[in-house]
Amino acid sequence: MRNNPCHPSISVLDVSPDIVPEVVAIELACGLSSRGEQGLLRALDTPGFISLIATLSPQHHVGVFSGLVVLDELQIDNIAVIHQTRQSGIASLLLAHGISRARLLGATIAFLEVRSANLPAINLYRKAGFEVIGQRPAYYVNPGDDALLMSLHL
Ligand SMILES: CC(C)(COP(=O)(O)OP(=O)(O)OC[C@H]1O[C@@H](n2cnc3c(N)ncnc32)[C@H](O)[C@@H]1OP(=O)(O)O)[C@@H](O)C(=O)NCCC(=O)NCCS
Incomplete structure (x- = not known):
């Protein structure tokens, strides 16, 4: 456990496996797609998979991060913070921890896709130094949206 100053x-x-249901609940409550409990349990055993949770107390989980390092690339899958604790730096903290962990695993570049209409997330990533490097038209459905492809050299 690491506290942030x-x-x-x-x-x-x-x-850890015991809090997988809470991770999935946070992902779904925040409108993200989720691997689901079985998928996340399998992912936890995958080399290079990073799954982090931000907690205020052992029973009070407020945000999640997941990503996968393959060779020198980190692909960020999900980052979400529950509504009640947004805009207090928790996603930035999770992102910093995720990137730091990915560096330790050998990643030198990070990639992610984000809905072009998701300004809070785009701003979060820009603030962390990510840049838009491409666009995938009509990548998302329900609702339809383009994806912005963003990257950061670590
Ligand atoms: C995107 C999300 C993770 C941000 O979480 P958060 O903890 O509120 O973010 P932070 O407090 O660390 O904010 C960091 C920066 O993001 C940007 N940001 C965050 N919320 C914002 C908002 N509502 N509007 C505009 N910019 C916002 C700001 O630039 C902010 O920096 P600042 O505080 O100096 O202005 C959160 O809104 C969320 O869970 N959204 C739903 C899930 C989602 O869309 N995830 C991303 C999938 S790609």
């Missing part, structure tokens, strides 16, 4: 009450922990 800017958020003394927030800890970022590795996801």
Whole structure:
């Protein structure tokens, strides 16, 4: 467990099998697609998979991050913070921890896709230094949207 000096009450922990249902619940409550509980349990055993949870207390989980390092690339899958604790730096904290972990695993570049209408997420990534490197038209459905492809050299 690591406390962050800017958020003394927030800890970022590795996801363990016992809290997988809470991770999936946060992903779904935040409108993200999710691997589901069985998929996430399998992913936890995958080399290079990073799954982090931000917690205020052992029973109070407020945000999640997941990504996969393959060779020197980090692909960021999901990042989400529950509504009640948004805009207090928790996603930035999760992203920083995820990137730091990916570096330790050998990643030198990170990629992600984000809905072009998702300004909070785009701003979050830009603030962390990500740049738009491409666009995938009509990549998302329900609702339809383009995907922006963003990357960051680590
Ligand atoms: C995107 C999301 C993860 C941001 O979480 P958060 O904890 O509120 O983000 P932070 O507090 O760390 O904010 C970091 C930066 O993001 C941007 N940002 C965050 N929320 C924003 C909002 N509502 N509007 C505009 N910019 C916003 C700002 O640039 C902010 O920096 P600032 O505080 O200096 O202005 C959160 O809104 C969320 O869970 N959304 C639903 C899930 C989702 O869309 N995930 C991304 C999938 S690609």
